[in-house]
Amino acid sequence: xxxxxxxxxxxxxxxxxxxxxxxxxxxxxSKPKFxxxxxxxYPSGQGLxxxxxxxxxxxDIVSRKRRFQGYNVLFPMGWDAFxxxxxxxxxxxxxxxxxxxxxxxxxxxxxxxxxxxxxxxDREVNTTDPNYYKWTQWIFIKMFEKGLAYKHEMPINxxxxxxxxxxxxxxxxxxxxxxxxxxxxxxxxxxxxxxxxYADRLINxxxxxxxxxxxxxQQINWIGRSEGMEVNFKISGKEDSLKVFTTRPDTLxxxxxxxxxxxxxxxxxxxxxxxxxxxxxxxxEYASKKSDFERTELSKEKTGVxxxxxxxxxxxxxxxIPIWISxxxxxxxxxxxxxxxxxxxxxxxxxxxxxxxxxxxxxKGGDVEKEAYIDTESGVLVNSxxxxxxxxxxxxxxxxxxxxxxxxxxxxTNYKLRDWVFSRQRYWGEPIPLVYCxxxxxVPVPEDELPVMLPEVENYEPTDTGESPLANMTxxxxxxxxxxxxxxxxxxxxxxxxxxSSWYFLRYIDPHNNSEIxxxxxxxxxxxxxxxxxxxxxxxxxxxxxxxxxxxxYDIGVVSCREPYSKRTAxxxxxxxxxxxxxxxxxxxxxxxxxxxxxxxxxxxxYEMFIGDFEKGVSWSDNGVRGCRRYLERxxxxxxxxVPGEKYTKELETSIHKIIKKVTEDYExxxxxxxxxxxxxxxxxxxxxxxxxxxxLRTYLILLNPVAPHIxxxxxxxxxxxxxxxxATWPKYDEDKIQDKVIEMPIQINGKxxxxxxxxxxxxxxxxxxxxxxxxxxxKHLEGKQVVKEIFVAGRIYNIVVK
RNA sequence: GCGGGAGUGGCGGAAUUGGCAGACGCGCUAGACUUAGGAUCUAGUGUCUUUGACGUGGGGGUUCAAAUCCUCUCUCCCGCACCA
Numbered sequence: 085x086x087x088x089x090x091x092x093x094x095x096x097x098x099x100x101x102x103x104x105x106x107x108x109x110x111x112x113x114s115k116p117k118f119x120x121x122x123x124x125x126y127p128s129g130q131g132l133x134x135x136x137x138x139x140x141x142x143x144d145i146v147s148r149k150r151r152f153q154g155y156n157v158l159f160p161m162g163w164d165a166f167x168x169x170x171x172x173x174x175x176x177x178x179x180x181x182x183x184x185x186x187x188x189x190x191x192x193x194x195x196x197x198x199x200x201x202x203x204x205x206d207r208e209v210n211t212t213d214p215n216y217y218k219w220t221q222w223i224f225i226k227m228f229e230k231g232l233a234y235k236h237e238m239p240i241n242x243x244x245x246x247x248x249x250x251x252x253x254x255x256x257x258x259x260x261x262x263x264x265x266x267x268x269x270x271x272x273x274x275x276x277x278x279x280x281x282y283a284d285r286l287i288n289x290x291x292x293x294x295x296x297x298x299x300x301x302q303q304i305n306w307i308g309r310s311e312g313m314e315v316n317f318k319i320s321g322k323e324d325s326l327k328v329f330t331t332r333p334d335t336l337x338x339x340x341x342x343x344x345x346x347x348x349x350x351x352x353x354x355x356x357x358x359x360x361x362x363x364x365x366x367x368x369e370y371a372s373k374k375s376d377f378e379r380t381e382l383s384k385e386k387t388g389v390x391x392x393x394x395x396x397x398x399x400x401x402x403x404x405i406p407i408w409i410s411x412x413x414x415x416x417x418x419x420x421x422x423x424x425x426x427x428x429x430x431x432x433x434x435x436x437x438x439x440x441x442x443x444x445x446x447x448k449g450g451d452v453e454k455e456a457y458i459d460t461e462s463g464v465l466v467n468s469x470x471x472x473x474x475x476x477x478x479x480x481x482x483x484x485x486x487x488x489x490x491x492x493x494x495x496x497t498n499y500k501l502r503d504w505v506f507s508r509q510r511y512w513g514e515p516i517p518l519v520y521c522x523x524x525x526x527v528p529v530p531e532d533e534l535p536v537m538l539p540e541v542e543n544y545e546p547t548d549t550g551e552s553p554l555a556n557m558t559x560x561x562x563x564x565x566x567x568x569x570x571x572x573x574x575x576x577x578x579x580x581x582x583x584x585s586s587w588y589f590l591r592y593i594d595p596h597n598n599s600e601i602x603x604x605x606x607x608x609x610x611x612x613x614x615x616x617x618x619x620x621x622x623x624x625x626x627x628x629x630x631x632x633x634x635x636x637x638y639d640i641g642v643v644s645c646r647e648p649y650s651k652r653t654a655x656x657x658x659x660x661x662x663x664x665x666x667x668x669x670x671x672x673x674x675x676x677x678x679x680x681x682x683x684x685x686x687x688x689x690x691y692e693m694f695i696g697d698f699e700k701g702v703s704w705s706d707n708g709v710r711g712c713r714r715y716l717e718r719x720x721x722x723x724x725x726x727v728p729g730e731k732y733t734k735e736l737e738t739s740i741h742k743i744i745k746k747v748t749e750d751y752e753x754x755x756x757x758x759x760x761x762x763x764x765x766x767x768x769x770x771x772x773x774x775x776x777x778x779x780x781l782r783t784y785l786i787l788l789n790p791v792a793p794h795i796x797x798x799x800x801x802x803x804x805x806x807x808x809x810x811x812a813t814w815p816k817y818d819e820d821k822i823q824d825k826v827i828e829m830p831i832q833i834n835g836k837x838x839x840x841x842x843x844x845x846x847x848x849x850x851x852x853x854x855x856x857x858x859x860x861x862x863x864k865h866l867e868g869k870q871v872v873k874e875i876f877v878a879g880r881i882y883n884i885v886v887k
Numbered sequence: 888g889c890g891g892g893a894g895u896g897g898c899g900g901a902a903u904u905g906g907c908a909g910a911c912g913c914g915c916u917a918g919a920c921u922u923a924g925g926a927u928c929u930a931g932u933g934u935c936u937u938u939g940a941c942g943u944g945g946g947g948g949u950u951c952a953a954a955u956c957c958u959c960u961c962u963c964c965c966g967c968a969c970c971a
Contacts, residue, residue: 412969761911830907881906
């Protein structure tokens, strides 16, 4: 027997697969299709991380298995290559970002290939390829034409160190997701995408897809839909009224004051009526200086100032109530103003207590002097005029209708989701394909002039003024208006990194198409993606964005399905051996290349699947890697114990049928760790018997192949099994043969196992009782005792209760 | 604070219509083979006061039988977080 040398056999089989085009998709559209998708990587300069192969191997396993089962499988790979790190590297080393990208892609591709994934490399896409971003720009133009893209002057999240604007989703606890630095507010004219218009559908259609629960919950939370009413509070002595949003219109009679956000426009409008403008201004300044972090800090005292000189009127009690400003009311949510019901809202209660404002109980059940009483269901209304005596949920219904009839308010749905800030002031991104003409306004670049190519610039450095480096390219910026032919200027902002990844799964379907995103027939065959696996960190970013774009493409008839992905799962992160996140500075980074070189790709794959629950974070263990290598060594030695024979070895038959079932199911349910454990167990069984037939080996190799494709192909060849392993079909199991005929039945006395007897699976209680009597240790526990009760579960357990 | 998930050997983790707790792997112990190697093989490995008892974060309960169900409680992780 030769030595097991992974480096030799892995290269050999990777070449054979490539040469024979083993993994290419089939043109035969009558076959059932399976579209497996993993998130395409950002090709960074650091190269592949051991975290990458985990999800890739998982879906590679499923893809390989499905091919054996006769599916037409699409399992593509590409590059999400626009982005800041590349641009920064380019600036630092004075190399064109295009060149940096090319190098990084080459490195990533070589690394991925060495692990033996069955990707459809003939369908590789790259978001920085003009033939690709042409269509990213095309989609943007379609959105612009439908009014979903608009330019808007607004304060955005600005990262001073990256010199870039950020979407809300990119800000984590007030800090830049990328560099960790503090994010400040900066007013800028930005391109926005109206994702809010799709908010309802993005929530509702989650019912039609199979995503793991935490993803659905997180998206629902992020979109933050709440149903309520917009109610008008008239400002005393003025024509205006102050609009508030509330989900508890039933508590309206308990609204004893109002609070508006510090930035509320009302203040400026009535500055002449306000008596304490100095105080107000002082508070506004104080509020604006607070960072987002301070604003959201826990257990802080409520602050605020009463606006003297203007008051509002409670529309149901007709009483005049004061208006305050406070930073606990946000301008960015609802109307920027609230009605305060201190008796039944914790925040209002705290505020009222601090500033000694009246608290009026309107829902019975608590002690509103001690704390706010919250009951959104069946509490009974008091002190509440027309809704007195009703339960909360009925009161909401009645008062809402009444307010609408009186023209005092209307039903309204509010969302936390904001429109998507889509401009970036950077070089390495898709140019926004619009020009500005003084006469015609914003005009899209005609389709036949797409793509708007990124121009060659001298300098990619971002500017402190917040303008894109492209703004300095006067020749490029100056253009003519496609509409009137007059002078015009190009938009110099570029798109965010999330643009290219919002639709890439469509391009894989027909990556070389020059006339459309992809052929409609091909799209209809392959879409939706059957299984998409990715990281939890993309739940409210890429995953949400791409669902939004897909829905838009559905609306304009490009695709025929409402949702892009039928199923979404998420993998856990791989941490360093010290249980900390892998990073250069911690010095705990594992390079997958080193594992491949030292132990082989099959070991890396097996280990990453065996390491633990796929959905949970796990820490790396070098010893664990060695254990998997040892397992594969034992698999390798199976060649020594193979004997001819086209039937399963008699004693192994049940085990083999069982494992076919187990592995088939486990590969589909992300339980790779238990599938591998079962394969190890069967191997131990093989070795204890000492010889196996070719039939035993054949099934074993096919089952293991998706995890460890190289070694299994090689062993298949060595054992001279028919043809090549990758052409084999997935084994079937026989439900009858899974059931053990003979079992070791545990015998319990008073619930404790006192012995075991070997019985036929369908033996009756009487037979088992007789056998149990032959067992000394069982009899010993029965001696001198009286049998009170016997529980017998056929084929499982026999419990004797004694006194 | 609200919502969700999880607590099992020295470690990663198995076992969920209630039915043998600790599969599989790591680590560890002993032995074999070896001019010592992080190789391979064999046996063992939950704990203890070991003819037995105890044991799935802790307390209580249901049951012939509980890691699994109920109840109280502690701890950790994740998500949201002044969202009206």
